Amino acid sequence: MLYYKEKVNMNYNLRNARFLMPNGIEEEQGFHFSKTYSLEKPYEYDPKHVINEITKIKECDYLELGVDQGHTFDHIKNVKLKHGIDPFGASENITHRMTSQMFFSMNEYFFNNTYDLIFIDAIHLFPVVQQEIHDSLKILNDNGLLVLHDTCPNKESSQKILYSDFEKILNDVLCCEEKERLKWHENTKKNQPVGYNGDVWKNAAWYRSNTDYTVFSIPDACISIISKKKMKSFEHKSKIKNLTFEKMTWGLYYNCFHQIMNPFTFDYFVENISKELL
């Protein structure tokens, strides 16, 4: 119900006015409410399409957290180094059979690897991903990029975090019983269980709102990108500042999608990414 109230309020918003957003968040001037995105649009691209556009332009050392069956990992081309982390994934190409948390610790002590491109796609819970981003930024080369998956849910239930769903993940996905795990994951999209995107969108929104990194999204592929280097083509001036976890409600996401997620089409991304990386 709150969502509808917020929506009605938003209809009164005027261009170039300073006004109060849902949750009493004050927004910068120059906001345009017009949406070029329908959140109901199906995802047309996979993360591998986005990642391969990057590796086409720039030779990368690549790291993937959460490989599973290798739908992305096994198809990444033109990389100098390719490391995939997953304790239980089915792909034979996984290089480190451990959790990402274990990997970051081992890397700090022993491996000392750094990467140009890190794809984060393991457990889709805000606090876990927040830690993975923090650790990834430490081993990301200066012009490097972080790619986060599942940041553009198209309905409220897809990003709702319920303990019962994560209990299912703990019991079925994070176990050595490959059959059970695959059954769960293969059916995820068909059955659309609550929480299949998780609340990773909040990680992208948080970084966009609280840091100077360039953060933008490609909803066509349900991903967001965090760049250490400023990327002019993907900057969007108007953004909401100082978001906290409590302020990041579905109402805010839905009504202020452009500002908090900074979306671009896949075609725009392909046209513009090369000038930012070369």
Ligand SMILES: C[S@@+](CC[C@H](N)C(=O)[O-])C[C@H]1O[C@@H](n2cnc3c(N)ncnc32)[C@H](O)[C@@H]1O
């Ligand atoms: C959504 S799937 C990965 C999908 C894959 N990246 C792709 O594009 O097809 C999530 C995977 O993360 C793995 N995982 C869960 N917790 C993890 C952790 N703490 N560290 C690394 N991987 C984890 C699971 O075993 C599962 O295979």
